[in-house]
Amino acid sequence: MGCNMSRLAKAPISVVRIILPSIFPRIAENKSRAETEGKGASSMAISAVLDNDDLLYEILLRLAFPTSLVRAALVCKRWLALASAPAFLRRFRDLHPPSLLGFYVETEGTYPPKFVPLPQPPELAAVISRASFDLDSLSRDKFDVEYCNSLLILHTAHKTRVRCSLYPARYTAVLPTFRGTSIHDDSLTYHEHEILAKAGGGAGDGLSYFCLAMGYKEQHTVMDVYVLQDGVWAIHSSVVTQVPKIELQLPRTLLGDTKIYNSASVNDRHKLVVLDLVSSSLSLLDLPEEMLPLSFELSLTDDSHLHLIHVKGSQLHIWLHQMDGNGLSSWFLEGTICLHEICANSMLPNCILKDANVEAVGGNSRFVFMEADDVLYLFDIKNKAAKKVYEITPEAKSLDCVIPIMMVWPPKFPVMMERCDPK
Structure with a gap:
C-alpha cells in the first residue's frame, strides 16, 4: 500500500x-x-x-x-x-558526500577558535543559519578544542564538553572526568590522553565515547583505551609495548570502526600507529615515504580505511593504507595530483606552493587545506579548484590548527509514533 x-x-x-x-x-x-x-x-x-x-x-x-x-x-x-x-x-x-560547511581557525594570538563559513546552496545555508558556531560564551575557563566525527570536544581544567555546532540543543554532553592513573596500576600516571567519539553506541545521544590514554613505565609504553559505559570510564583494551617512548601526534587521532590511527615519533623516525580494538594489538608501521610531520595528514575514508596525504614539491600524493587478513601492511599510491594545474585553473600563482604545509584534510580526501605565507587555501581535489579562504593577521601571529566542519552524517531520522500512518 x-x-x-x-x-x-x-x-x-x-x-x-x-x-x-x-x-x-x-x-x-x-x-x-x-x-x-x-x-x-x-x-x-x-x-x-x-x-x-x-x-x-x-x-x-x-x-x-x-x-x-x-x-x-x-x-x-x-x-x-x-x-x-x-x-x-x-x-x-x-x-552526495557530506558537504564542507566551513572551518574553525585556531591561531597563537586569538582565542577562542573562530568559525569561518563557506558559501553554500540555499538548503545548507538555512542549516548554517540555525546552527551555533560561536564559542565565546561556552565557558569562562580557557578550553582546548578537538574535532571528532562532526563533534567539537572542548576540554577545560575541570570538565570535558561535547558539542555539535549544527544541533547544539540535541547533541551536547558533559563527560565525566577521566582519571589520570591506570585502572590496572595506580603507580602508572598517564602522560597524555585524548577523547574520541563516533556515531552509534549506548549513550543517550546515540554516540560512543572512547578515551585513548598513554603512559610510560620501565622502558615500556602503555596504551589503554577506555569506553564510556553508564557514566563510567571502563577499560576496553590495553596494549603494552617494549618501545620505550612513543610520542603520538595529539590531538590527531582517528577512530575507525575497529582501529585507532595516529602518527608518532619513534626513535626519531615517524611511524604510523595502528591500535586494533578487537585484538588489542599495536602496530608501528613505516610511512610510504620519508617526510616531515608538517608535510602530511591522515584522513579516514568513507569505509573507515586510512588515507595519508603528502605534499612533495608541486604534487599531492594520496596513499591508501591496506592490511590483509594476515596482518601484513602495505601502502598503495591511490592518486597523484598536480597542484600547479589546480593553481592555473584557479588563477593562483604557483609560488604559493613553496614551503606550503598541509593543515587539514577531509571528505574522503576530497579537499585539502594548505597554508603558505600566512594565507590559508582550500584545494578541491575532485573539481581541481582552489581558493584563498583565510588570511592570518599580525594579531593572530601564526596558525595553530584548522578544524573542518562537515555536514552531519549519518542523518538523524525521526522516530514514528504508533499513532502515525502505519503504511
Missing part, C-alpha cells in the same frame, strides 16, 4: 515538484491534461510512481542533501524505511 495523498502533500517540494518531472518527462508532458481531468487522475499518476518501491528509491537518491532526505522520511513509515535503510544510505553518501 502507498502513502495517502494527505501525507504525500507533506513531502519536500524537491521530491514531488522538481525531481518527479525530471525523472519521468512523460508525467511532466501530461501535466496539463491531468489538471483538466481533475485531481483524481493527477493523484493516480503520482501514486503509480510513488507506490513503486524501486521508482521511489531512485527518486530519493536524487535528493541532493541529507536534510531533504530527512524531510522526505516524514511522509510515512514506508518512506522512512526506504530512506533509512543502511544499503540506501551507503549509496546516497557515494552520490
Whole structure:
C-alpha cells in the first residue's frame, strides 16, 4: 500500500515538484491534461510512481542533501524505511558526500577558535543559519578544542564538553572526568590522553565515547583505551609495548570502526600507529615515504580505511593504507595530483606552493587545506579548484590548527509514533 495523498502533500517540494518531472518527462508532458481531468487522475499518476518501491528509491537518491532526505522520511513509515535503510544510505553518501560547511581557525594570538563559513546552496545555508558556531560564551575557563566525527570536544581544567555546532540543543554532553592513573596500576600516571567519539553506541545521544590514554613505565609504553559505559570510564583494551617512548601526534587521532590511527615519533623516525580494538594489538608501521610531520595528514575514508596525504614539491600524493587478513601492511599510491594545474585553473600563482604545509584534510580526501605565507587555501581535489579562504593577521601571529566542519552524517531520522500512518 502507498502513502495517502494527505501525507504525500507533506513531502519536500524537491521530491514531488522538481525531481518527479525530471525523472519521468512523460508525467511532466501530461501535466496539463491531468489538471483538466481533475485531481483524481493527477493523484493516480503520482501514486503509480510513488507506490513503486524501486521508482521511489531512485527518486530519493536524487535528493541532493541529507536534510531533504530527512524531510522526505516524514511522509510515512514506508518512506522512512526506504530512506533509512543502511544499503540506501551507503549509496546516497557515494552520490552526495557530506558537504564542507566551513572551518574553525585556531591561531597563537586569538582565542577562542573562530568559525569561518563557506558559501553554500540555499538548503545548507538555512542549516548554517540555525546552527551555533560561536564559542565565546561556552565557558569562562580557557578550553582546548578537538574535532571528532562532526563533534567539537572542548576540554577545560575541570570538565570535558561535547558539542555539535549544527544541533547544539540535541547533541551536547558533559563527560565525566577521566582519571589520570591506570585502572590496572595506580603507580602508572598517564602522560597524555585524548577523547574520541563516533556515531552509534549506548549513550543517550546515540554516540560512543572512547578515551585513548598513554603512559610510560620501565622502558615500556602503555596504551589503554577506555569506553564510556553508564557514566563510567571502563577499560576496553590495553596494549603494552617494549618501545620505550612513543610520542603520538595529539590531538590527531582517528577512530575507525575497529582501529585507532595516529602518527608518532619513534626513535626519531615517524611511524604510523595502528591500535586494533578487537585484538588489542599495536602496530608501528613505516610511512610510504620519508617526510616531515608538517608535510602530511591522515584522513579516514568513507569505509573507515586510512588515507595519508603528502605534499612533495608541486604534487599531492594520496596513499591508501591496506592490511590483509594476515596482518601484513602495505601502502598503495591511490592518486597523484598536480597542484600547479589546480593553481592555473584557479588563477593562483604557483609560488604559493613553496614551503606550503598541509593543515587539514577531509571528505574522503576530497579537499585539502594548505597554508603558505600566512594565507590559508582550500584545494578541491575532485573539481581541481582552489581558493584563498583565510588570511592570518599580525594579531593572530601564526596558525595553530584548522578544524573542518562537515555536514552531519549519518542523518538523524525521526522516530514514528504508533499513532502515525502505519503504511
